[in-house]
Amino acid sequence: MIEILKNKMTPERILSAGVGLEREGLRVTPQGKLALTPHPSIFGDKLGNPYITTDFSESQVEIITPVFDSVDDAYHFLEALTDIVINEINENNELYWPYSMPCDIPEDEDIPIAEYQGEEGKKARAYREKLIKKYGGKRQLISGIHYNFSFSDDVLETLFRESGGELSYRDFKDKIYLKVLRNFLRYRWLIVFLLGCTPGLHGSYIEKCLACMEEVDSSETFLSQDGTSARNGSCSGYKNEIDLYPSYASVDEFIASIEEYIKRGDISEAKELYAQIRLKPKKFNDVLGSLKADGIQYLEIRTIDLNVFDKCGIAKVDLEFLNIFMLFLLLEGEESFDTWQQEALINEVKVAEHGLKADLELLDHRHWTLKTAWAEDILEKIAEINEYLDLKQDHCIEVMQNRLRNPQTTYAERLKQLMTEKGYLNANLELANEYRTDSVSRRYCLKGFEQWELSTQILIKEAITRGIKVTPMDAADNIIALEKDGHKEYVKQATKTSADTYITPLLMENKVVTKMILKENGIPVPAGEEFFSVDEARLKLPNYVGKKVVIKPKSTNFGLGICIYDRGGTIEELLEGARIAFAYDHTILIEAYVAGLEYRFLTMGDEVVAVLHRRAANVVGDGIHTVQALIDKKNEHPYRGDGYTSPLKKIKLDDQAQLFLKQQGISASTVPRPGELVYLRGNSNISTGGDSIDYTDKMHPRFSEIAMKAVRAFGAKFCGVDIIIEDYSNPESAFGIIELNFNPAIMMQAYPFEGKERRLGYNILKTIGLAD
Known part of the structure; x- marks a missing residue:
């Protein structure tokens, strides 16, 4: 099989796989107690939101990524979802618990079971009520990472075509996945060691499980001496009442096993089999029927503890390793014997409970072998696969080899030391607060979409939050598709939608026509005239010398090419303004300057959703630094960037700015007095x-x-709508509309430099009929 991959496929094609991630996590109070508040309503219908839902409890948030063909994309989307959850629950002063084992939890009767709507919701609720009676609520609060994996069609079809067997493609694919599953069960102990991150329990957990650990101090911290994963251990973990060993020889035999367990009353339905790895069907509401009719679609690995040292709950390097580990499971041979599943379970539990012991021995085909030697052998085989197929995954393999050779670097040992020093709750709360600070500080940025315009990022984030399916279509043009309950909308640059007609932007971008339409509707506009050439401007501009005027291109946006003379200008200054304006259009306008401050009224649907004062680019003197140095310092603000991917833009001292400074009798090398406000341009565009x-x-x-x-x-x-108003609080104040802007950017109102942030993504969704 490896020769087929080597000869028929590139390394990139071999590594391409379907990767999806699910992360469970508890909402907790700042003191580390289980948050008893309902699942945040902004996430919408729990059964309808494809990204953010609950697991067992109202207090247990589950986030789900789509399937991606690369680890990078899956990880970035998981981070985006994690940021969304952290920021939303922060509104209620709650934290996203980073640890798999529960926080300070109440007794079962006080654990809020997830509530659902509709007939499907009743079934989901009834299932959870059965679970709490059968297994207890505290075990149900255990959280983890589910790693969903499928080989690419390219890999499967190549192997199928080259194998030349008699099986159908569907049966061949089932055979592949069953082999990988069996090998995963055999070697899962290695994942428990390398990724295990649950070395302790809180004193509020199940008493008999606490008895298996050592109480460290009076902070209710209980730690395993040399365990790696209480979650995968024999006592503390989330397991069936009895050990079940279904047949994985074929899909039909697996189905027969599950039906027998249900008949005996061991489990109530297929999804109650708490296996370390699951066969996943096409239709989730009929697991066994769909597996029989459609075959295996992908595998779900459930062994992985939350990694408290990564905000997402799993490190990208671990995902990279899992990807090549799955390839190893495909290529590795297997030897079957009657009790192989029992042996695999023994190894899992031994590593979970004693994995940090240097001399730990495991069962390998009924013979005891040193864990470290066996692990070295497996990692060496993976390294050989990597080298032979030129996969360039050296880094993740070296990281795992280092964890094996230096157990103090494992997540379990690092966390054990941290909890020994700070206590169970404080150690995890410090990390949760650190992740909250990080997510809040970068709340305007959506991970994985940083190259999209920020306005589009805002809309995407709001749609994901509310459970609206988002399909990115073209990043360069910022085009996305949004869909919910059969209603689909295409959106470009956040506010170009089907709600507006084609003619609207054509009218607005022509400032002369805009003024005519406003005037027809009884709305005052500044007086002025058009110039069609530099010669015409040179002939007529002397009439405006000393007058307060604005010179601007006929059709432009973002304040480009605009020069403002609020103190009047010389003929030379006016001609320079005309030259700048003509650089952006063949026709320019000169208009009377309207006194007052400029405000942007953002309208969506039938309402003004935000009003913003845009203060022209400026610096404040300190008596030490020059204007240029003050600009450089102000540009260091984290909100300031280039292009349209940040709430504010960096200040540039271009020709317009230098001309504006010259009108004030200063330059870039001037040192302003302490507290002196120096404006750098007349227009106030962000x-x-x-x-x-x-x-x-x-x-x-x-x-x-x-x-x-x-x-x-x-x-x-x-x-x-840009309006200059002398006194914004006085309804009788003089004003003038200076511009209407189609497709307005929304990031400056969503994340203002000063004042309240606005959820404008919601207003967009409401306007196009995707939100109430």
Whole structure:
């Protein structure tokens, strides 16, 4: 088989596989007690959200990634989901518990079982009520990582085609997965050692399980002397009442085994078999029937403890190793004997409970062998596969070899030392708080989508949070598909949707036409005229010398090419402004300058959803640094970046900015006085380095009504209305609409420099009919 892979496939094709991840985790209070609050309503229907749901309890959040063909993509999406959960539960001052074994938990009667809606919900609830009676609620709160794996169609079809056997493709695929499953059961002890991360229990856990460990101190910390994974041990873990050993010789024999267990009353249905690895069907609501009709679709590995040292619960290097480990399981031979499953279970428990003992022995085909020697042999075989197939997975293999040779670097030993020093609760709470700080600090960024415009990231994040299926279609054009309950919408750049007509942006991008339509609807606009050439500008601009005016391109966005003369300008300065404007359009406008501050009214549907004051790019003097040095320092703010992937933009001292400074009699080398506010340009666009300040709750409603009147004149559903107002709190104040913007960026209102953050992704979903 390895020769087929070597000769017929590239390393990249061999490693490509279907990888999906599920992570369970408890919501806890800042004190480490189980949060008894309901599952956050923002996540919607628990049975309908494909990304964020519950497991056994209302307090147990489960996050689920789609299937990806690379470890990197799966890990990044898991991190995105983890960030979403941490940020949402933080609103209720709760933490996402990073450890597989439970926090400080109450007795069974006080553990809130997950609530569901509808007929399917009743079945889900009834199943959980049976589990708590049969196994107890405390065991049900154990959490972990489920690693869903499938070989790529490319790999399976190549092996099938080259094998030349008599089996059908479906039967061949089943045979492949059954072999991998059997070998995983044989070698799962190695995963328990390498990834095990549950060396202790809290004093509120099951008493007979605590008796198997040593109480460290009065903080209710109980630790195993040399165990790696209480979750996979004989007492503390999540297991069936009796050990069950179904047949994995074929799909039919497996089904027959499960039916026999159900008939005997050992389990109530197929999913109650708490196996370390599961055969997964096409239809989840009929496991056995679907396996028989459609065959095995993928394998679900359930051995993996949450890794407390990674915010996502599993490190990327461990996922990389699991990927090549699955290949090893496919290529490794197998020797069958009657009690091989019993032997595999013995090895699992021994490593879970004593894996850190240097002289631990395991059963290998009925013979005792030193765990370290056997593990070295397996890792060496994996290294040989890696080298022979040129897979370039040296790093993850070396990491595992180092863990084996230096047990102090294993997750279990590291966590045991941490809990010895700080106590069970404090050790895990410190990590949970660290991950919360990280997630909150980068809440505007969606992991795995960093190259998408931030406005689109905001929409994607909101859709995922609310259980709306997101399909990225084109990152370069920021096009996504959103779908829920059969309703599908295509969206470009967050606010280009089917809700607006084709003509709307064409009208808005023409500033002359915009002014005409506004005027027709009784909305005041600044007076001005058009210039079609530099010669015409040179001829007419003397009429504007000394007057307060604005020169700008006829059709532009983001404040590009705009020069403001709020103190009047010389003929030379006006001509320079004309030159800058003509660089962006063949036609330019000169308009009367409207006194006051500029505000962006963001409208969606039939309402103003946010109002923002955009303060022009500026620096504040300290009496020491030059203007340029102050710009460099301000650009270090974490919100400031380049392009459209950050809430604020870096300030650039371009021609327009230098001209604006010159009008003030200063330059980039000037050292402003302490506290002196120096504006760097007349226009206040965020795209040119401005500051965003939320005024939604301060703005007088009259101006929001004016903004909506302007938007209705164009029939727009999404719009950014720029209004200059002398006094935002006075309904009689002078004002002037200077621009309407189709496809407005939303990141500056969602994450303002000052003021309240707004959930504008929700407003978009509501406007296009995907949210209530």
